[in-house]
Amino acid sequence: MSRKVLLIVLLLSGALVALGQEEGAGRFDLLIVDETKTFSSSMRVEVFARALLxxxxxxxxxxxxxVESSFVDPLRGEEPDQRYDLIVIFPVGxxxxxxxxxxxxxxxxxxxxGELRGAVALVKQLADKIFRGAAEAVGVTDDLIPGYFxxxxIRGGWL
Structure with a gap:
């Protein structure tokens, strides 16, 4: 089974678990965008998703x-299925x-x-812990790239 297929199965199973939770669980809608291609990075994304759940x-x-570059819009050409409170991008780089x-x-x-700000802090903390040494989580107040995206x-209807 290829790495991408395995990751899709794992993420979908996690999403099904989330859907099975009682009404009201999951106060913030979060989209994970995984551009990574290595098994190691994909497994870290999976651990991150499970920790969030x-x-x-x-x-x-x-x-x-x-994507051809980490700095290209990874959602280009797609129509949003809903608006999200947060989008977390794991760049191919x-x-x-x-x-x-x-x-x-x-x-x-x-x-x-304030609640969403606290959620952003939690997401940063989890990502930093799971990707320790490989990458650091940054938000719109930390770097220009998250603000750019x-x-x-926002213009595309994703946020």
Whole structure:
């Protein structure tokens, strides 16, 4: 079984578990965008997704995408199925070390409430722990790239 197929099966099973939780669980809608191609990175993304599900704060969706560069819109050409509170991008550059960041994309902080800010902090903490040494989680207040993607995703109806 290929790595991508295995990851899809694992993420979908995690999503089904989340759907089976009682109504009201998962206060924040979070989309995971996985651009990674190595088994090691994909397994870390899986561990990250499972850790988020255990918090019961998030309703997860996931997309596995192929991009030519970490800095290209990974959702280009797709129509959003819903609006998300957060989008977490695991760039393809993590695999070869050209990008050492995980991008947590949200609306600008002045537009979001304190609970979502706390959720962003939790997502950062989990990503940093799981990707220790390989990548650091950054949000719209930390770096320009998450802000760049936030602008694109707000205009596209994803956020």
């Amino acid at each position: 255990r918090t019961e704060l998030f309703a997860l969706s996931a997309k596995i995408v192929e 993590i695999d070869d070390g050209t990008v050492r960041q995980i991008w947590i994309v949200s609306r600008p902080f002045p537009e979001i409430g 936030a602008t694109i995703f």
